Structure formats: structure tokens, C-alpha cells
Amino acid sequence: MADPSYVGRFAPSPTGLLHFGSLLAAVASYLDARAQKGSWLLRIDDIDPPREQAGASDQIQRTLEHYGLHWDGSTHYQSLHTERYRDLRDQLLRRSLAYPCNCSRKQLAAYHGRYPGLCRNGTSGTGACAIRVRCDNTPTSFIDRIQGVQHYDLAADSGDYVIWRKDDLVAYQLAAAADDAWQGITHVVRGVDLIDSTPRQIHLQQLLDFKAASYGHIPVLVNSSGRKLSKQNFARPLPTGDPRPLLYFALELLGQEPYPELRDARLDELLQWAIEHWSIATVPPLVEVSVTAVTPPFDV
Ligand code: GLU
Numbered sequence: 001m002a003d004p005s006y007v008g009r010f011a012p013s014p015t016g017l018l019h020f021g022s023l024l025a026a027v028a029s030y031l032d033a034r035a036q037k038g039s040w041l042l043r044i045d046d047i048d049p050p051r052e053q054a055g056a057s058d059q060i061q062r063t064l065e066h067y068g069l070h071w072d073g074s075t076h077y078q079s080l081h082t083e084r085y086r087d088l089r090d091q092l093l094r095r096s097l098a099y100p101c102n103c104s105r106k107q108l109a110a111y112h113g114r115y116p117g118l119c120r121n122g123t124s125g126t127g128a129c130a131i132r133v134r135c136d137n138t139p140t141s142f143i144d145r146i147q148g149v150q151h152y153d154l155a156a157d158s159g160d161y162v163i164w165r166k167d168d169l170v171a172y173q174l175a176a177a178a179d180d181a182w183q184g185i186t187h188v189v190r191g192v193d194l195i196d197s198t199p200r201q202i203h204l205q206q207l208l209d210f211k212a213a214s215y216g217h218i219p220v221l222v223n224s225s226g227r228k229l230s231k232q233n234f235a236r237p238l239p240t241g242d243p244r245p246l247l248y249f250a251l252e253l254l255g256q257e258p259y260p261e262l263r264d265a266r267l268d269e270l271l272q273w274a275i276e277h278w279s280i281a282t283v284p285p286l287v288e289v290s291v292t293a294v295t296p297p298f299d300v
Pocket of ligand 1: 010011012194
């Protein structure tokens, strides 16, 4: 039986297929969970239908299986929980911790990502509203298992942020904070590109009286032109051939130093070795690991 004190997860968005950067996050969270005899859950963050790619949810799951990354229990689809997210939003509104905002993108452009609270005392004019959560006096610190101590001040950094979108969709921050709590996630391991979301998710969990998880953010990869590997810049989907060279490469980038003979090991042997030798302490904290610094087994 899995140790209930460790529940980890991988939470891809089906806006595209898994690429090597997503494999790295999946492998790191999987190994961290399995090394601690914990469970590892799969959540599909399908809350943004306009950006989703048909068939991606299924394809992501087939790809994880192909790479030997088997999750526990059934897949959790965020799209099935809209009403529960809506209840949380309404609770925050009732408690005056959140408020409607109909500011346009154009109006906000001058503020460089920090919302100046224009609708705090009510909206003016008409138009669809987003819902923002209030950030008053919100210094947040957490100890990231890979990146070290992190300090944020949401009021100064982002200002009141969106928890419900103008197009009546739940925003990622609220859905992630809620599901991490509802699924009993104790350890989040994901890419450092999401680290700025962590203080917002901790803030929401505090407001909603949810238990916080521990966090570890792995470095993101940049491609040969120095840009982050992402669906947006068309990182190639993971190949469906032999999964072992890419897994081996992922272990190297995660600082696990697999020994050369493991290149010829079976997939289950390679993963078993990786579970037994997993060390989060040797994952490089660098924000960017250039895939050009090492020889990738395929063109990422
Ligand atoms: N669904 C998010 C993404 O694919 C990640 C969510 C998370 O790990 O919190 O970027």
C-alpha cells in the first residue's frame, strides 16, 4: 500500500501533446513519489477548451504509459468539477475576498502585469466581468525543495489576480489550488516556469482553509535558440519509438547520473534504478538547462 504521507501528481494541460520538457516534469514528480513509496496521480487540466487540442488528453495518457510512467487510480479531469470551483468562487465573493472586474486588456496594459485595483470599489461601465481575489498584505514565503527559499509579496508583485475568467471559465490558479487540496496532494514537483503561481496557490489555499503542499520546481529546458521548450514554441511531441534513450537523457538532466550500462537496460529496470537512486538534492536548480550543453538523443 502506498504511504499516505506522500501524494504527488502530474497535471498536464491538453493544449498540446507532451514534449521533452513535460516528460522531465513527469519523470521528476513520478520518481519523487515512487522513491518515497507514495502515490502518483494524474490530473488533466482541461479548463481551457478554446486552447485545447482534440485528442490530446488521451494521447498524453498513452504517452505516459509508453514511457512506463503509470499513475495510481483513475484520471482526474478538471472539466468535471466546474461547479465545485464555482462554489469556491462564490464563497470568496460572499466573504468579500473577491470582486468582479471588467477592466479591459487595453486599460491594464500600462500597469505591466500588476493589477492596480481599479475595480476594488465597484466596476464602472458594462461588459463581462472576471473575478479577482484581493491581495492585501500578502507576503508569502516557502521553501522550494530545489530552488531554495522563495519570498513573494503578491500585493506588490501581481496585485489582485484573476480566479475566474471573463469568458466564464475557472482560472488555473483557483482550479489548481482547489484540486491539489481535494486530491490530498502533499508534494508538487513541476517546472520552474510555474514557480510564480505557487504563492498565489498558497494564498488561495490559506483563504479557503486548505492544507498546503510542499513544492519543488525543476529547471526548464531551453532549445538551441535559447527559448523555453513549450507547446507555444512548437517543441516536438515526444517520439513514440524506444522510450529508453529519452528517459536516460531526462535522468542525466535531472542530475541523477545513471551509469552507462543502463542505456541497455529494460525500461522497467531503468525506472526501478531511477526510483531506488532518486535524489532531489542533485537536481540542478538552474532556471535553464540548455539542451545544447549535452547531446540530446533526438532533435528537441
Ligand atoms: N496544467 C499546467 C501546465 O500544464 C501545470 C499545472 C501544475 O503542475 O500545477 O502547465
